[in-house]
Amino acid sequence: MATEIPRHWRDATRAIHAGESKHGVGGPVVTPIVRSSTFTFSSSGEMKRWAEGKSKAYIYTRYGNPTLTVAETTLAQLEHAEAAVVAASGMAAISSALLGILSAGDELIATRQVYGGSYRLLRDVFPRFGIRVKHVETDLAGADELVTSHTKALYVETPTNPTLRVVDLRKAVGIARRHKLISLVDNTFGSPVLQKPIELGFDLALHSTTKYLGGHSDLIGGAVVGKQELVEKARQMVIYLGGSMDPEGAYLLIRGMKSLELRVLRQCSSALAVAKFLAGHRKVARVHYPGLATHADHRLCRRQMHGGFGGMLAFDLKGGLAAARRVCDRVRVFLLAVSLGGVESLVALPAYTSHYRMSPKELAAAGVEPGTVRVSIGLEDPADLIEDLRQALA
Numbered sequence: 001m002a003t004e005i006p007r008h009w010r011d012a013t014r015a016i017h018a019g020e021s022k023h024g025v026g027g028p029v030v031t032p033i034v035r036s037s038t039f040t041f042s043s044s045g046e047m048k049r050w051a052e053g054k055s056k057a058y059i060y061t062r063y064g065n066p067t068l069t070v071a072e073t074t075l076a077q078l079e080h081a082e083a084a085v086v087a088a089s090g091m092a093a094i095s096s097a098l099l100g101i102l103s104a105g106d107e108l109i110a111t112r113q114v115y116g117g118s119y120r121l122l123r124d125v126f127p128r129f130g131i132r133v134k135h136v137e138t139d140l141a142g143a144d145e146l147v148t149s150h151t152k153a154l155y156v157e158t159p160t161n162p163t164l165r166v167v168d169l170r171k172a173v174g175i176a177r178r179h180k181l182i183s184l185v186d187n188t189f190g191s192p193v194l195q196k197p198i199e200l201g202f203d204l205a206l207h208s209t210t211k212y213l214g215g216h217s218d219l220i221g222g223a224v225v226g227k228q229e230l231v232e233k234a235r236q237m238v239i240y241l242g243g244s245m246d247p248e249g250a251y252l253l254i255r256g257m258k259s260l261e262l263r264v265l266r267q268c269s270s271a272l273a274v275a276k277f278l279a280g281h282r283k284v285a286r287v288h289y290p291g292l293a294t295h296a297d298h299r300l301c302r303r304q305m306h307g308g309f310g311g312m313l314a315f316d317l318k319g320g321l322a323a324a325r326r327v328c329d330r331v332r333v334f335l336l337a338v339s340l341g342g343v344e345s346l347v348a349l350p351a352y353t354s355h356y357r358m359s360p361k362e363l364a365a366a367g368v369e370p371g372t373v374r375v376s377i378g379l380e381d382p383a384d385l386i387e388d389l390r391q392a393l394a
Helices: 007-018 043-050 064-078 088-097 115-127 169-178 227-240 248-258 260-279 298-305 321-330 360-365 382-393
Strands: 083-087 107-111 133-136 153-157 183-187 202-209 222-226 282-290 314-315 346-349 372-376
Touching: 064 083, 064 222, 064 248, 064 346, 083 088, 083 153, 083 227, 088 115, 088 183, 088 202, 088 222, 107 115, 115 133, 153 169, 169 183, 202 227, 222 227, 248 260, 260 282, 260 314, 260 382, 321 346, 321 372, 321 382
Parallel strands: 107 133, 107 153, 153 183, 183 202
Antiparallel strands: 083 222, 202 222, 282 314, 314 372, 346 372
């Protein structure tokens, strides 16, 4: 697979600096953190114009902030989208995007294999508000037959957490357009480096900016990126529900996006090396990584993702949960921790973390075994990572 990043990605990264200073002399090199919670009006007339929706003045950071605006402008350009809004977490972004377009009596079609937090939101919370959720598998088979007059949106995640299944984005867009549904995709694992859902026709792309976009395990954040009208609906939900991002978090996000391409490409190459090692180990029953030719979605991934297959993988141990716990307790270079996408390599047990409080039937449907170990590859030397897994498995 070619590793060259398309020219439009390189052009988009310039947006980071374009948003940080005026074209004058003596501007700051990095984005200032505007910590003020509130902002002054030049006059009562300007305050009136803001109330009438005729002014874009900053008034209160829950509504907007100059540092947040730089992060949002950069995200929109990276995804080649009309607009973006940042939020306090990935789940704040997901819930705000969905609640911005769904009301009581509406239906949502969603892939069954999604992040555990997203799954529990759809399973436990949405029914309380009269929103019905119907599930399809990652191949989207039967999605057309699930559509009724009440269906408003199609929600997918690709690659999936934690088993790295890949959803055909073009097929999803086709289904949504046939039935006039709003299409949403969680693009956290892919990042704007590896896939561009908006260019393929998706209405909204969602991110946990905590992960690859931030990249240093030191911020919590989320983003909704896509069509202006739909992003504004999500922005209103962020304002109403209070899930706004802190200016310092926005600053860290801007900093992280500057090195996004370099980090993701390195993580992709290291993940492939680790996956190949695990695939040949006698104690490993299965490796979940779309970069391996044995993965069910390998060919689709080659067509859909560009620059690499991602920095996430998972593997199932023949010894089940007991063996998985031993490996996680024995690693020395890897850290035993949740989250992903940072410069540190992490291992976690999905059954105890992202997919807790799910029944055995739900875990099986998500492809999660008791002995599944999820791996987030960081920036360490891949030889050191492989040796660490070798000794842990021994």
